[in-house]
Amino acid sequence: xxxxxxxxxxxxxxxxxxxxxxxxxxxxxxxxxxxxxxxxxxxxxxxxxxxxxxxxxxxxxxxxxxxxxxxxxxxxxxxxxxxxxxxxxxxxxxxxxxxxx
Amino acid sequence: xxxxxxxxxxxxxxxxxxxxxxxxxxxxxxxxxxxxxxxxxxxxxxxxxxxxxxxxxxxxxxxxxxxxxxxxxxxxxxxxxxxxxxxxxxxxxxxxxxxxxxxxxxxxxxxxxxxxxxxxxxxxxxxxxxxxxxxxxxxxxxxxxxxxxxxxxxxxxxxxxxxxxxxxxxxxxxxxxxxxxxxxxxxxxxxxxxxxxxxxxxxxxxxxxxxxxxxxxxxxxxxxxxxxxxxxxxxxxxxxxxxxxxxxxxxxxxxxx
Numbered sequence: 001x002x003x004x005x006x007x008x009x010x011x012x013x014x015x016x017x018x019x020x021x022x023x024x025x026x027x028x029x030x031x032x033x034x035x036x037x038x039x040x041x042x043x044x045x046x047x048x049x050x051x052x053x054x055x056x057x058x059x060x061x062x063x064x065x066x067x068x069x070x071x072x073x074x075x076x077x078x079x080x081x082x083x084x085x086x087x088x089x090x091x092x093x094x095x096x097x098x099x100x101x
Numbered sequence: 102x103x104x105x106x107x108x109x110x111x112x113x114x115x116x117x118x119x120x121x122x123x124x125x126x127x128x129x130x131x132x133x134x135x136x137x138x139x140x141x142x143x144x145x146x147x148x149x150x151x152x153x154x155x156x157x158x159x160x161x162x163x164x165x166x167x168x169x170x171x172x173x174x175x176x177x178x179x180x181x182x183x184x185x186x187x188x189x190x191x192x193x194x195x196x197x198x199x200x201x202x203x204x205x206x207x208x209x210x211x212x213x214x215x216x217x218x219x220x221x222x223x224x225x226x227x228x229x230x231x232x233x234x235x236x237x238x239x240x241x242x243x244x245x246x247x248x249x250x251x252x253x254x255x256x257x258x259x260x261x262x263x264x265x266x267x268x269x270x271x272x273x274x275x276x277x278x279x280x281x282x283x284x285x286x287x288x289x290x291x292x293x294x295x296x297x298x299x300x301x302x303x304x305x306x307x308x309x310x311x312x313x314x315x316x317x318x319x320x321x322x323x324x325x326x327x328x329x330x331x332x333x334x335x336x337x338x339x340x341x342x343x344x345x346x347x348x349x350x351x352x353x354x355x356x357x358x
Contacts, residue, residue, distance in 0.1 A: 050307035
């Protein structure tokens with residue numbers, strides 16, 4: 001099943017890219033289509049942040065991940081590069097778990 | 102020893118916007134973006150393997166999907182116990198922004214036939230940002246190709262390295278890799294939060310997803326948040342100022358991405 005998801009995603013993402021380069025601009029040149037496509041990554045990424053930070057299966061669970069996310073916010077405010085943001089969040093979360101068991 | 106305090110003012114001639122020197126500079130910028138993006142490929146590789154994907158599946162994602170946010174999304178949904186289909190659907194919704202990039206790039210690059218088919222794989226945030234706002238078609242092509250190829254090579258090498266490293270780790274939670282995934286999504290979202298409407302959509306999307314968590318299987322809450330984008334896109338007016346990624350939002354191209 002995982003391989004199927006990988007291959008479906010690969011084919012779909014490629015076709016989405018090719019469509020943009022190939023279709024006449026008029027086909028998708030509608031302000032609503034453009035706005036929805038602009039806003040989709042915003043809504044989805046925000047949802048992914050939230051779910052990844054506080055959901056465990058079908059429960060909401062506040063734990064050390066929130067500390068990591070807070071550290072990530074600070075790192076982003078300090079304009080740290082991507083890898084630093086991610087590593088800082090992981091390290092902070094790991095340290096909290098190590099300390100509090 | 103006696104170098105002047107400032108670089109000579111004629112080092113970059115103002116009236117040679119498209120000469121070989123200019124192209125070399127664009128290629129250099131593309132490489133810098135590739136190196137910086139590759140660095141985050143390491144985190145993708147490690148996170149993907151920690152989420153339960155094999156090294157081969159992880160490398161296949163970077164080779165074949167080759168668009169970071171979608172790859173992280175698929176892996177994130179699978180890691181949270183979501184169905185593979187829900188993960189793929191989220192990844193595809195995120196990948197739809199590359200279609201808009203392609204629409205913008207098509208007249209700039211002027212590619213047809215086989216070259217267009219091959220170039221399509223390289224349509225990502227980074228290559229788009231380094232191609233738009235160039236003075237000439239030639240400069241746009243150089244920016245697009247140099248950045249796209251540099252990111253492709255380094256992203257894939259870094260993914261492989263990260264996947265091998267991730268394999269040698271034990272329980273990913275011990276290392277806080279679950280929080281690392283949340284941080285990665287936040288870093289991808291961050292440059293889009295300059296805009297007030299985007300901030301509202303982000304808060305509503307996150308709130309809706311969390312509201313759905315208790316009543317739906319994993320993976321569905323994130324997809325549900327897509328409805329916020331749909332409703333906001335229909336109800337609001339005016340173009341989004343963050344429609345296309347800016348060079349300043351790229352790693353190595355200015356600030357973080």
